[in-house]
Amino acid sequence: MQDVVLSLLAKEPAHGYELRQRLGAALGPAGGALNPGQVYVTLSRLERAGLVEAREIAQPSHPDKKVYELTAAGRERVVRWLNDLTWAKVAPLEFHLKLVMAAATRLADPVALVDSQRLELLRQLRQLQELALDEPADADGALLLEGASLRLQADIRWLEACQQRFLEREGQRQ
Amino acid sequence: MSTVIEARGLVRRYPGEGSPVRAVDGVDLVVEAGEAVSVMGPSGCGKSTLLHLLGGLERPDTGELYLGGERVDGLSETRWAVFRRRAVGFVFQAFHLVDELTAVENVELPALLVGVPRRAARHRAMELLERLGVAGRAGHLPDHLSGGEQQRVAVARALVNEPLVVLADEPTGNLDSHATGDILRLFGELGRAGQTLLVVTHDARVASTADRLLTMRDGAIVAQTRLGPGTSVAGLLASLADLGGDR
Numbered sequence: 001m002q003d004v005v006l007s008l009l010a011k012e013p014a015h016g017y018e019l020r021q022r023l024g025a026a027l028g029p030a031g032g033a034l035n036p037g038q039v040y041v042t043l044s045r046l047e048r049a050g051l052v053e054a055r056e057i058a059q060p061s062h063p064d065k066k067v068y069e070l071t072a073a074g075r076e077r078v079v080r081w082l083n084d085l086t087w088a089k090v091a092p093l094e095f096h097l098k099l100v101m102a103a104a105t106r107l108a109d110p111v112a113l114v115d116s117q118r119l120e121l122l123r124q125l126r127q128l129q130e131l132a133l134d135e136p137a138d139a140d141g142a143l144l145l146e147g148a149s150l151r152l153q154a155d156i157r158w159l160e161a162c163q164q165r166f167l168e169r170e171g172q173r174q
Numbered sequence: 175m176s177t178v179i180e181a182r183g184l185v186r187r188y189p190g191e192g193s194p195v196r197a198v199d200g201v202d203l204v205v206e207a208g209e210a211v212s213v214m215g216p217s218g219c220g221k222s223t224l225l226h227l228l229g230g231l232e233r234p235d236t237g238e239l240y241l242g243g244e245r246v247d248g249l250s251e252t253r254w255a256v257f258r259r260r261a262v263g264f265v266f267q268a269f270h271l272v273d274e275l276t277a278v279e280n281v282e283l284p285a286l287l288v289g290v291p292r293r294a295a296r297h298r299a300m301e302l303l304e305r306l307g308v309a310g311r312a313g314h315l316p317d318h319l320s321g322g323e324q325q326r327v328a329v330a331r332a333l334v335n336e337p338l339v340v341l342a343d344e345p346t347g348n349l350d351s352h353a354t355g356d357i358l359r360l361f362g363e364l365g366r367a368g369q370t371l372l373v374v375t376h377d378a379r380v381a382s383t384a385d386r387l388l389t390m391r392d393g394a395i396v397a398q399t400r401l402g403p404g405t406s407v408a409g410l411l412a413s414l415a416d417l418g419g420d421r
Contacts, residue, residue, distance in 0.1 A: 001417040001418055004417050027414075027415055029407075029411060030411050030414035030415040031415060032411060032415075033408065033411035033412040033414070033415040034415050034417075038417075115389065115396075115397055119387065119397075119399050119401075121378075122378060122381060122382045122387060122401060123382070123401055123402070124410055125378055125379060125382040126382035126383065126401055126402055127407045127410050128410065129358065129362075129379060129382065129383065130407070131407060131411075133359060133362070144414065145414075148414060149379070152378070153378050153379065156378040157378070160216065163216075164216055167391070
């Protein structure tokens, strides 16, 4: 979250409300799930860490607003974050291990595990598609939904391959 | 709610090496009016054969089949053909449009075959092409349409006689991702409009638009699950927007 908030400030200084709006636009429907206070909590931590500076700006008819700006250290961290190649896990490792152990221990049926997991992913895929239908195709948030949808489809195909394998093994045992 | 499809103990065997293979092995299935059902399963699990049985393109060796309350498994070939034109709309992977007919002629053909007057058939066909966003292509031959457009014309043709049920076999199998998106949206709209729909598919996106998912294996339905509607997206959104706390 810290890196995200810093990067939102990299274009130009902004107050907390503007940052929330920028983040909401980038996330699309997923933005609704954010805790509104999170941006402010993160900003004050970043300020204590010397990564952002705050200025109070007097407003005639409203209370003063705090405008945040990146420090040199903050800007450096944004560049580092943007160029960092860390990626989420390439494969569903834990589920893979569950299947292998279920088959070895006979404490659960791997074919049934795949069935229930696949249904859960199909439900999520359905929800994603419903969200995507309501989202303008050129919005940034639509890209996030597409990323999630393609990943789910890949996971579902993988589950089908797993199931095929375990069914073949069962067939050989009989 | 009325029942559109009721199948009891459907069996369909094909000659195999040695003993016959049971492509469909004792399927019981009830589909209510307005339901969208998808059927998934590995290649060779019998899902396409099941769709052919439900639409009368193949006959079961044993079992009973009722469409719209009428028993159809014993109908003669001719009577099935007549019944099918009104009761069933098919959508196939390879579109199966008539190459020599324009888009609108393809769509109106089934209406003309059941005796709808020419002018009314044309009107209905144009309305459907309009609704499916391909009215501008009405005068084109299938060859001059993209895959996505051909499939939308094929869906219009399937709908022209207001069938009891639309049966679709891998409807997006020949389509790119964009055209698949169009068909998904279309099936979603049909579902909301109360069209009864049964779709056989490999494509998880297509399958997930249904109200109910059937999983087939070795000719049998091994699982049935309700997918929606009306599930909350809150959990999904929270995991999408998980930015790792204030770290």
